[in-house]
Each structure stands twice: as structure tokens, then as C-alpha cells.
Amino acid sequence: MSTPQVPKSLKTQNVETVVCLQCGVNMRFNPSPGTELEIGAYRYQISQHPASKMEAAYAQEAGKATVYQVRQLSESSPLFALKVFKKDFRGAYVIASAERIRRYQHLPGMFGCERIILTRELCSKLLRQYPELEYSVLMPWLGTESWFDVISKKESLTFWEGLRLATHLSKCLHKLEHEGVAHCDISGGNVLIDRYQLKIELIDLEDLFGPNIPSPTGYPMGTLGYQHRSSPKNIFGQWLLEGDRFSAAVLLAEMLTWHDEKSENQLTENIILTHVKCTRIVVVIKNCVVHSPQFLQNSQSF
Numbered sequence: 001m002s003t004p005q006v007p008k009s010l011k012t013q014n015v016e017t018v019v020c021l022q023c024g025v026n027m028r029f030n031p032s033p034g035t036e037l038e039i040g041a042y043r044y045q046i047s048q049h050p051a052s053k054m055e056a057a058y059a060q061e062a063g064k065a066t067v068y069q070v071r072q073l074s075e076s077s078p079l080f081a082l083k084v085f086k087k088d089f090r091g092a093y094v095i096a097s098a099e100r101i102r103r104y105q106h107l108p109g110m111f112g113c114e115r116i117i118l119t120r121e122l123c124s125k126l127l128r129q130y131p132e133l134e135y136s137v138l139m140p141w142l143g144t145e146s147w148f149d150v151i152s153k154k155e156s157l158t159f160w161e162g163l164r165l166a167t168h169l170s171k172c173l174h175k176l177e178h179e180g181v182a183h184c185d186i187s188g189g190n191v192l193i194d195r196y197q198l199k200i201e202l203i204d205l206e207d208l209f210g211p212n213i214p215s216p217t218g219y220p221m222g223t224l225g226y227q228h229r230s231s232p233k234n235i236f237g238q239w240l241l242e243g244d245r246f247s248a249a250v251l252l253a254e255m256l257t258w259h260d261e262k263s264e265n266q267l268t269e270n271i272i273l274t275h276v277k278c279t280r281i282v283v284v285i286k287n288c289v290v291h292s293p294q295f296l297q298n299s300q301s302f
């Protein structure tokens with residue numbers, strides 16, 4: 001295929017089509033398992049979807065982007081996630097945001113802040129071939145199961161597991177808020193869980209609120225089911241320091257109550273320990289809702 005001088009972008013029924021002006025070949029990024037991508041000094045390969053009998057790329061489409069699993073072609077071959085934004089969410093803002101949030105990557109649950117942005121300086125050849133990859137985010141692969149998956153597939157969880165996950169989530173959000181940072185779109189799909197270590201990782205980190213983090217192109221309004229009813233009425237939506245309080249309270253309550261009550265009897269020996277932890281978490285949840293001044297303005301009937 002010849003290299004295009006100016007890619008032409010057409011939008012047909014929400015499907016973005018990029019056509020090479022010289023040869024007319026569709027250049028839309030639609031990779032197969034094994035497709036190779038050269039990013040900086042490394043090559044990466046698109047993974048095959050584990051559930052597909054047919055050859056299909058390991059991809060997850062969501063509101064702002066499609067996220068692919070890629071493997072680095074190096075000795076240790078680590079896994080990464082490549083987040084390819086839809087057209088309206090691409091822009092230099094992604095670069096500025098990534099630079100500012102990098103410093104939070106060592107906080108619990110914030111490993112996704114370690115990210116590389118695909119720019120023309122870094123991978124000009126790749127972006128000439130697939131212009132829509134510009135501003136994509138390459139970050140560590142953080143797991144395969146979200147809290148949304150647990151709920152939607154009605155997966156079983158013991159009380160103890162729910163408590164450990166909730167404890168880790170509240171610890172993560174507490175540390176974030178201590179740094180003056182909020183995630184601003186806490187929801188089941190944006191929290192990945194590790195069933196073995198009983199830990200969580202936050203994803204969807206482009207719209208964080210925090211010191212020197214530029215304002216996003218569109219303010220995060222929250223996700224249905226986790227969004228406070230006053231959020232759509234605020235100009236900034238949930239983009240404020242207390243922006244996680246309500247959504248996190250809902251998510252923590254889900255984690256603490258999802259367990260199968262039949263299995264509770266097995267937990268008698270842990271009951272005193274869990275009671276102490278549970279009391280602490282209930283206090284956290286109460287604080288989440290009660291000390292959220294912005295939301296309280298509109299929440300008389302909440």
C-alpha cells in the first residue's frame with residue numbers, strides 16, 4: 001500500500017472511515033490477532049480474544065474508546081492495554097493529562113497512570129498507516145474482570161472477598177483525595193478487580209480532577225447507577241475533589257452486600273475481625289455521602 005499524503009476522514013453513521021487518497025484503501029484501524037504495531041523502540045502484537053472461536057482481536061469497546069490487549073515482543077513479553085479513542089475524544093489534552101497524572105502511579109489502584117501516548121514524534125510510521133491511533137494510550141494491562149462483570153454475570157463472591165475489595169477501594173480513594181485528586185467517574189466498569197489478591201485497579205484515568213491537571217474536553221457527568229442526581233445540573237458534573245464521594249459510596253455498598261448469604265455461616269471465626277472492618281467501612285461510606293457539600297445542595301430528598 002502506498003503511503004498517503006493527506007488522509008481523508010469521512011464519518012458514516014458513526015463509523016469513522018479513513019481512506020488513502022492515493023490508493024483508496026480503507027485505513028481504518030481494524031486489527032486481527034497478530035497485527036504488529038511499532039511504538040517507540042518496541043514492537044507489540046494484538047492478542048487474540050480468549051473467548052472467540054473465530055480469530056478476533058482482544059478488544060473491548062466502551063463509550064470513549066476501544067481498548068485492545070497487546071503483547072510486547074520482548075523477552076519478558078508483558079501485556080499492555082492500548083486505548084484507541086473515538087474521534088471526539090482525541091486531542092493534545094490526552095498528552096497533558098498523562099504528563100500530570102504520572103506522579104500518582106505509585107498510589108494503590110493507580111498503576112494505570114503509567115502511560116505512553118502515541119504521538120507523531122514517537123511513532124510516525126505507525127500513525128501514517130493508522131492516523132486514528134494518534135493520542136492513543138499504551139498502559140499496563142490491569143486485569144480481565146471489572147466490578148461490572150461480577151454484577152452482570154451474577155458471579156458469586158463471599159462476604160470476606162467483598163469486604164477486602166471494598167477496603168482496598170476505599171483505601172485507594174482515601175489516598176487519592178488526600179493528594180487533592182478525584183477519579184470523577186467511579187463506576188462498575190471503571191474498577192478492575194483481582195480475585196486472587198483481592199485488590200482493585202482504577203481505569204479510565206483521562207478525566208482526573210487534581211492539582212495542575214487540565215480540564216477535560218467534556219466534563220465527566222458520572223455513570224448511571226453511580227451518578228448523584230445533582231451531577232447533571234452542575235456545570236462541572238463530577239469534576240471536583242468530592243466528585244467520587246457519592247459514586248464510591250454506591251460501589252462500596254455493592255461490594256459489601258454482593259455476597260451469597262448462604263455462605264456466611266462459614267465465616268464465624270472471622271466475624272469479630274470483619275465486624276471491626278465493616279464498622280470502619282460504614283463510617284467511610286457515611287462520610288462519603290454526608291461530607292459531600294457540592295452534592296448536598298441538591299439532595300434534600302436523596
Ligand SMILES: Nc1ncnc2c1ncn2[C@@H]1O[C@H](COP(=O)(O)OP(=O)(O)O)[C@@H](O)[C@H]1O
Nearest residue numbers: 060062063064065067081140141142143203204
Ligand atoms: N489498563 C487496562 N487493562 C485491562 N483492561 C482495560 C484497561 N483499560 C481499559 N480496559 C478495558 O476496556 C474497557 C473500556 O475502558 P475505559 O478506559 O473505561 O474506556 P471508556 O473511557 O470508553 O469508558 C474497560 O471496561 C476494561 O474492560
Ligand SMILES: [Mg+2]
Nearest residue numbers: 062189190204
Ligand atoms: Mg470507562
